[in-house]
Amino acid sequence: xxxxxxxxxxxxxxxxxxxxxxxxxxxxxxxxxxxxxxxxxxxxxxxxxxxxxxxxxxxxxxxxxxxxxxxxxxxxxxxxxxxxxxxxxxxxxxxxxxxxxxxxxxxxxxxxxxxxxxxxxxxxxxxxxxxxxxxxxxxxxxxxxxxxxxxxxxxxxxxxxxxxxxxxxxxxxxxxxxxxxxxxxxxxxxxxxxxxxxxxxxxxxxxxxxxxxxxxxxxxxxxxxxxxxxxxxxxxxxxxxxxxxxxxxxxxxxxxxxxxxxxxxxxxxxxxxxxxxxxxxxxxxxxxxxxxxxxxxxxxxxxxxxxxxxxxxxxxxxxxxxxxxxxxxxxxxxxxxxxxxxxxxxxxxxxxxxxxx
Amino acid sequence: xxxxxxxxxxxxxxxxxxxxxxxxxxxxxxxxxxxxxxxxxxxxxxxxxxxxxxxxxxxxxxxxxxxxxxxxxxxxxxxxxxxxxxxxxxxxxxxxxxxxxxxxxxxxxxxxxxxxxxxxxxxxxxxxxxxxxxxxxxxxxxxxxxxxxxxxxxxxxxxxxxxxxxxxxxxxxxxxxxxxxxxxxxxxxxxxxxxxxxxxxxxxxxxxxxxxxxxxxxxxxxxxxxxxxxxxxxxxxxxxxxxxxxxxxxxxxxxxxxxxxxxxxxxxxxxxxxxxxxxxxxxxx
Numbered sequence: 049x050x051x052x053x054x055x056x057x058x059x060x061x062x063x064x065x066x067x068x069x070x071x072x073x074x075x076x077x078x079x080x081x082x083x084x085x086x087x088x089x090x091x092x093x094x095x096x097x098x099x100x101x102x103x104x105x106x107x108x109x110x111x112x113x114x115x116x117x118x119x120x121x122x123x124x125x126x127x128x129x130x131x132x133x134x135x136x137x138x139x140x141x142x143x144x145x146x147x148x149x150x151x152x153x154x155x156x157x158x159x160x161x162x163x164x165x166x167x168x169x170x171x172x173x174x175x176x177x178x179x180x181x182x183x184x185x186x187x188x189x190x191x192x193x194x195x196x197x198x199x200x201x202x203x204x205x206x207x208x209x210x211x212x213x214x215x216x217x218x219x220x221x222x223x224x225x226x227x228x229x230x231x232x233x234x235x236x237x238x239x240x241x242x243x244x245x246x247x248x249x250x251x252x253x254x255x256x257x258x259x260x261x262x263x264x265x266x267x268x269x270x271x272x273x274x275x276x277x278x279x280x281x282x283x284x285x286x287x288x289x290x291x292x293x294x295x296x297x298x299x300x301x302x303x304x305x306x307x308x309x310x311x312x313x314x315x316x317x318x319x320x321x322x323x324x325x326x327x328x329x330x331x332x333x334x335x336x337x338x339x340x341x342x343x344x345x346x347x348x349x350x351x352x353x354x355x356x357x358x359x360x361x362x363x364x365x366x367x368x369x370x371x372x373x374x375x376x377x378x379x380x381x382x383x384x385x386x387x388x389x390x391x392x393x394x395x396x397x398x399x400x401x402x403x404x405x
Numbered sequence: 406x407x408x409x410x411x412x413x414x415x416x417x418x419x420x421x422x423x424x425x426x427x428x429x430x431x432x433x434x435x436x437x438x439x440x441x442x443x444x445x446x447x448x449x450x451x452x453x454x455x456x457x458x459x460x461x462x463x464x465x466x467x468x469x470x471x472x473x474x475x476x477x478x479x480x481x482x483x484x485x486x487x488x489x490x491x492x493x494x495x496x497x498x499x500x501x502x503x504x505x506x507x508x509x510x511x512x513x514x515x516x517x518x519x520x521x522x523x524x525x526x527x528x529x530x531x532x533x534x535x536x537x538x539x540x541x542x543x544x545x546x547x548x549x550x551x552x553x554x555x556x557x558x559x560x561x562x563x564x565x566x567x568x569x570x571x572x573x574x575x576x577x578x579x580x581x582x583x584x585x586x587x588x589x590x591x592x593x594x595x596x597x598x599x600x601x602x603x604x605x606x607x608x609x610x611x612x613x614x615x616x617x618x619x620x621x622x623x624x625x626x627x628x629x630x631x632x633x634x635x636x637x638x639x640x641x642x643x644x645x646x647x648x649x650x651x652x653x654x655x656x657x658x659x660x661x662x663x664x665x666x667x668x669x670x671x672x673x674x675x676x677x678x679x680x681x682x683x684x685x686x687x688x689x690x
Contacts, residue, residue, distance in 0.1 A: 110585050130588040137589040143582035147604040157590035160600070205586075212590055 059086035059248045060120050060215040062107060067116035069102055076102040078272045079116070084216075084250060089242045091263035092252045095295070098269040100252045101220055107250065108218050109133045120215055136209030136247070140221040142201045144193040150204050151176045151189035157212035179207040182241070199230040206238075210245065219251035223258065231255075235262055256296055260284065268292050290402045293332040300376035302347075302367065304331045304401065311401065313367075319345035319395045328404040333396035335362055335379040346393040349376065354386040365392060445666060452663040455656050463660035468636055469645065473664060476642040479553055480621030483560030488614045491568025492606070498569070499576045513569050516562055521626030528559055529631045551633025556641065559627040564617030571613035575606060608683045615676040622669055 062084040069077040077099045084090050092100035105111045107118055109130040118125045125133055145153050154176045158167055167175070180186050183203040193201055202222060209217060222238070223231040239262055242249050253259050259266045260280040268275045268283055268291075276283055276292045287293040294301065305312045305328055311320045313331070319341065322329075349365030352375075356362075360379050363386050367374045378394050380386055452460065463469065498510050516524065532539045532549040539550060549555045579602065587597040603610075625643040632639040642665055649658035 108589060110589070130585075131591050131593060133589075134591070135589055137586065139582045139586060141580065141582065143580060143586040145583065145587075145601055145605075147607075156587070156592070156600075160587075160590065160592040160596045208586075208590065 059246050061086040062216055062248060062250070063117075063119040064103070064107065065117050065119070067103070067106060067113045067118065069099075069106060069111060069113050075272050077106070077113075080272070080274055081116075082267060082274060082277065084248060086248050087246045089239070089249045089262065089264045090251075091259035091266045092250065092269060093256060093259040093266050094254065094269035094275075096254060097271070099272040100254075100267075100269050103269070104218050104220055104250060104252050107216065108135045108137050110137070134212065134215050136206075136212060136214035136217040138202070138205050138209050138217075138219040138222050140224045142193070142198075142205045142225075144201055144205055144208070146193045148192075149189060150180070150185070150191050150193070150196070153193070153204060154179055154208045154211050156208065175211060179211055182210075182244075183207045184237070197230075198226050199234055202226065202234065203237075206241070210247070214247065217247040217249040219249070221252050221254070223255075224253075231258070238262065260296075268295065270295070287332075287400065290330055290332065293400060293402075297334060298377065299332050299334050300378070301330050301332045302374050302376065304329055306401070306403075313347060317345040318347050320399065322401050324403070329401040330404070331396070331399055331401050333399040335377045336360065337398040338378045338394045338396050340380065340384075341393050341395045343393075346395045347376075348391055348393040349374075351386055351388050351390050351392055353388065354380075361386065363392060448659060448662055448666065452656075452659045455660065459656065460660050460663075463657050464664055466657075468640070469642075469657075469661055469664075471637045472640050472642040472645040472661070473668070475553055475556065475639065476622055476665070477668065479556040479560055479641070480618050480624075483557050483564055483621050484614050484618035486557070486561050487564045487568045487617045488610055491565055491613060491617075492572055492603075492610060494565070495569045495572040495576055499573060513566050515566075516564075517566050521563065521624065522630065524562055525559060525627035525630030528555070528562060528627065532558060532631065550631055551635070551639065553632075553639050555631040555633070556628050556639060559631050560617075560621040560624055563624050563627055564620050567616035567620060568610070568613030571616065572606060572609045575609040579605065608680050611676060611680050611683070615673060615680075618676075619669065619673060622665065 064080060064082040064084075067077055067080045068075065080099070080103060082103075092103060094100045102111060106113050109125070109128060109132075113126065116126075120133070145156065148156065151173075155172050158172050158175065176189065177186070180188060183206060185200060185203055185207075188196070188200070188204075193204070196204065202225075206219075206222070219238075223234050226234065235258055238251075251262075260283075263280070265277060265279055266283050267277050270291050276288045278286070283292055283296050287296060290301070293299055302313055304318075305315075305326075306322050306324065307326050309321050309323055310317050311322050311331065312318065347367060349367035351363050352366050353364040354361060355364075359382075361382050361384065362377050363380050365376050365378060367376060378392070380392075386392070455463075494513065498506065498513075529550055530536050532542075532555060534540070534543045534548070534550070536550070542549060547554075549558060583601060583605075584597055587601045592600065623643065625641075625647075628641055629644055632641060632644075634640050634644055642661055646658045646661050649655070649661065
């Protein structure tokens with residue numbers, strides 16, 4: 049689709065430096081720094097309570113930080129009010145003005161401008177209809193929000209946020225209230241919308257699939273801190289902390305000991321090696337990153353369950369010894385018959401060991 | 406939230422998990438007939454026996470006209486004042502937490518409970534030329550007690566809880582994100598209040614206004630103390646009815662009552678229509 053000049057925004061770089069935020073003595077964000085490149089689509093991903101929404105609201109100016117700075121380009125936005133920041137914000141539950149039509153909702157941000165910067169009426173009308181085309185809802189100007197479906201409402205909310213030509217577009221769990229099918233559609237559509245308009249976009253989600261599929265970079269957060277920032281490949285293949293490893297994708301972990309470069313589980317070598325000094329650590333691996341091994345150094349466990357995922361079979365094993373039971377999940381070839389109660393030996397082929405500190 | 410239902414036309418009844426539609430509708434109709442319609446019909450019936458010419462001459466009597474004008478005028482003025490300040494009171498109670506909030510919340514209901522005569526006497530004492538408030542206003546040339554202004558004050562007192570109590574629950578339902586959305590779009594506080602919040606509250610404010618107005622039109626106890634009851638100046642229609650009754654002039658009393666009934670009904674009906682329209686439009690239906 050050809051890109052009209054008016055559609056493209058001039059994207060803005062956002063720098064968050066040393067931001068902290070406390071709610072009633074409970075810290076929501078602890079010294080968080082993040083650089084968001086202009087025109088980038090970035091996801092804040094984390095479990096609930098990780099501070100991702102708080103970070104988004106701080107960027108918008110809906111919350112005031114207890115410390116730190118937020119820069120839009122070279123400009124310090126920390127002291128600016130929400131109104132002055134000129135950000136587009138999309139809420140999980142749409143937050144449309146239900147007494148206004150779709151057209152009035154989208155035009156709201158333009159109509160409330162002071163007379164000298166307010167576009168003339170005809171131009172506002174034109175802009176509204178262009179935006180409705182852009183969000184694939186042409187001709188719905190006269191509808192009221194309660195006459196629209198959830199997916200349509202969220203697209204209206206997005207059109208309303210974009211109408212003010214924001215410096216940054218912020219979306220708070222934008223698809224959280226929608227059903228799975230609509231979510232998937234809108235996810236693809238948002239990516240396409242972003243590529244077309246080029247806004248610097250930050251969205252919050254707790255759905256890792258959404259974050260990995262949609263974002264240029266994913267910011268994984270936990271307990272008020274940023275754990276890792278990177279592409280989908282980075283956070284999935286090269287997680288830098290036990291939290292990221294277990295939060296993104298499926299994984300199992302076992303306590304191990306490293307001696308002379310060999311990895312030992314409960315005193316026995318398991319056939320993998322790890323450089324570095326001797327010590328204790330935690331071995332992480334994904335179900336599909338193992339091979340079955342029937343003799344020699346390996347891990348063995350008793351099969352407690354087996355289940356079929358779309359394209360794989362997963363066996364659940366109990367590796368217990370000396371009273372401590374460890375539960376792991378490994379992928380087995382589809383044609384393998386797995387017997388509940390039987391023994392299974394395996395060895396990870398890709399893994400990561402996080403040393404105990 | 407997921408209010409995507411469209412008007413599907415009128416239906417006699419809808420399936421429900423709770424049975425008893427016939428019973429409850431029958432009860433409702435008999436109750437309304439017994440409590441409201443029969444007494445009012447009696448009034449209209451008797452008035453009708455007067456004959457139109459006599460009714461017209463009683464109705465256009467200038468004392469009657471003045472009393473009606475004062476009753477409806479002061480009730481309207483008081484309802485307007487309450488619509489504005491009642492909304493502010495509701496806002497403060499809903500949005501802010503402050504020491505004594507529960508106390509204030511409870512105090513709002515006092516005009517409901519207080520015998521209206523007590524309210525009238527208390528207000529008269531305050532606003533009389535030598536009263537606590539009246540003494541300050543007299544030098545400024547403002548007279549409240551024994552004027553229509555006094556009636557308005559009494560009706561404001563009586564009507565306040567109606568507005569507060571109808572607006573409050575709707576206000577509690579307001580999604581704060583709607584205000585935040587307005588702010589991110591660049592709306593200042595003034596624009597957020599007048600373009601976003603108040604239109605959403607409009608149906609509730611209108612209901613409160615209608616209730617306060619209706620209560621004001623019918624109010625008797627508190628008004629007669631503060632009004633001074635000067636014919637043509639500060640005599641309200643309900644008082645005129647009582648005066649006519651005491652004169653054993655039943656036809657005149659009935660005529661005034663019937664006119665009040667008709668005007669009140671028409672006004673409340675119009676307000677109801679506006680409400681239905683705005684509810685539908687704003688999606689609260």
